[in-house]
Amino acid sequence: MLKRVHFIKIMLPLLLVAPQIAVTIIFFMWPAGQALYQSFLIEDAFGLSSEFVWFENFELLFDDEIYLQTFWRTAVFSSLVAVLAMSIALVLAGFAERVIKGAGAYRTLLIWPYAVAPVLAGALWVFMFNPTLGIFPFLLEKINIDWNHYLNGGQAMGLVVAAAAWKQIAYNFLFYLAAMQSIPKSVIEAAAIDGASPMRRFWTITFPLVSPTTFFLLVINIVYAFFDTFGIIHAVTQGGPANATTILVYKVYNDGFVGLDLGGSAAQSVVLMFIVIVMTVVQFRYVEKKVEY
Amino acid sequence: MVENRPFLTVITHAVLVLGVIMIALPIWITFVAASHDELRMTQAPIPMLPGGHFWENFTRTLFGSGLAGNEITPVWRMLLNSLVMAFSIAAGKIVISLLSAFAIVYFKFPFRMGFFWMIFLTLMLPVEVRILPTFEVVANLGLLNSYWGLSVPLIASATATFMFRQVFLTIPDEMLESARIDGAGPLRFFWDILIPLSRTNIAALFVILFIYGWNQYLWPLLITTDSDMTTIVVSIKQMLEAAEQSPQWNIIMMTAMLAMLPPILVVIAMQKLFVQGLTETDK
Secondary structure, eight states, X not given: OOXXXXXXOSHHHHHHHHHHHHHHIIIIIHHXXXXXXXXXXXXXXXXXXXXXXXXXXXXXXXXXHHHHHHHHHHHHHHHHHHHHHHHHXXXXXXXXXXXXXXXXXXXXXXXXXXXXXXXXXXXXXXXXXXXXXXXXXXXXXXXXOOOOTTTOHHHHHHHHHHHHHHHHHHHHHHHHHHHHHTSXXXXXXXXXXXXXXXXXXIIIIIHHHTHHHHHXXXXXXXXXIIIITHHHHHHHTTXXXXXXXXXXXXXXXXXIIISOOHHXXXXXXXXXXXXXXHHHHHHHHHHTTOOOO | OOSOOHHHHHHHHHHHHHHHHHHHHHXXXXXXXXXXXXXXXXXXXXXXXXXXXXXXXXXXXXXSOSSTTSOOOOHHHHHHHHHHHHXXXXXHHHHHHHHHHHHHHHBOOTTHHHHHHHXXXXXXXXXXXXXXXXXXXXXXXXXXXXXXXXXXXXXXXXXXXXXXXXXXXXXXXXXXXXXXXXXXXXXXHIIIIXXXXXXXXXXXXXXXXXXXXXTOOHHHHHHOOSGGGOOHHHHHHHHHHHHTTSXXXXXXXXXXXXXXXXXXXXXXXXXXXXXXXHHHTTO
């Protein structure tokens, strides 16, 4: 951690860490502390006074049927996004690993959605599935499926999952490809000599050997689905219809900024913070130093 | 290749081409929509092949007021805002992380580990979980609708600090010893040895952070109420809302294209650095 050869000074290093620490305290720790404090307060109807109520906000929260549904919905949403984005990426990486000519071109063509902002991904998908104009509702009509994600909650969920997974494939693909390329060729060749088919080699050698990557990506994808998909949901469905696509992050925003329920929103923030802490611990405990930006 | 299986090779390419189509389809549709006139874009089914109005839409979007009947800031201004924000976030994160990693790795000073854990903590507090109070802090500091407000609250970075710490730890101790013998002080050592040695790491990180900054959504959405300070990414949402009354999909999709072009170009042009940056902290 500390270099064996180092400087022993006091003022200089303090000055060096000062900017980072200042930003951390002002914009991270202080607001987080505020959220924690507010989560113990209930404001009266006019916002004039507030009362310290200990855990009442949390009790209200976990008695709230809608909040519990949101919790469950978020879990379903994240698992769908993670599974979809990871399995497509795994298949593509498995095949891309085989390619010798044109491997670079495939990689380039597959990785750029990483650069698309979530809200833009949402805009693109909502346009493709626009009930009156979009190309997909038009095609779906031919097979007698009536598409309207503004009315149908299941379809709305499907759309946000698709948009969220679409954007995340690029990231997963890169990590799977890197993991597969680091598997020693001799292992694969030995299996081939023993007569294992490519399919069998994939399931008995490649897949188990990339399992650390799978685990790492699972954590990353769930964090992504929990937090970074806000833009997608905001652009595509705004949480609707009838809350069908309201996930936890969206609800914090909605209750806090739109509904102005400060105590409730703060309590939800604290619950989210707890979830992030658990995930970060899992990530560092089991995945060592694999960090995402 | 382990063995020659022509049939499998065909399948391989088929699957990959399919994957590329699936990935590229939304972008293709965006491009096509941006190249037709308004009228054509109100008729279902929308075209799948480009039309002839691309440049017209381009100039109208970039320099005009965007959507007709909805006098908003011209798109070039929002692109500029995005650019300033992305650059300040990337540069800010890199500078403060380099400094704090240097302090933590090369100095022995009181509360060293305390500071380290404090920086670590930022990892656990994404904007989304502290939306309201952070907004209040920024409002109280009078930073709403400013470039400072757009960038400074986002520049604390645990991951960048960890990455530079990792890089510094791989630099041999002899470097510092010999620098000292030659009479270099800490700052000189930092500037003349550490910075040049971590040049590629800095570049790789810059690529990733530029994309991160450019694509920020929730934060600029909250703190910019003045449309002159809106970023291009945020404006898309406002346009989608306007589209419910008067759909001008050609302009909206042109704006979307302009909004995603810079980060996509960065990824494609600097692919090596991008991949390195993404997997760097993975070591």
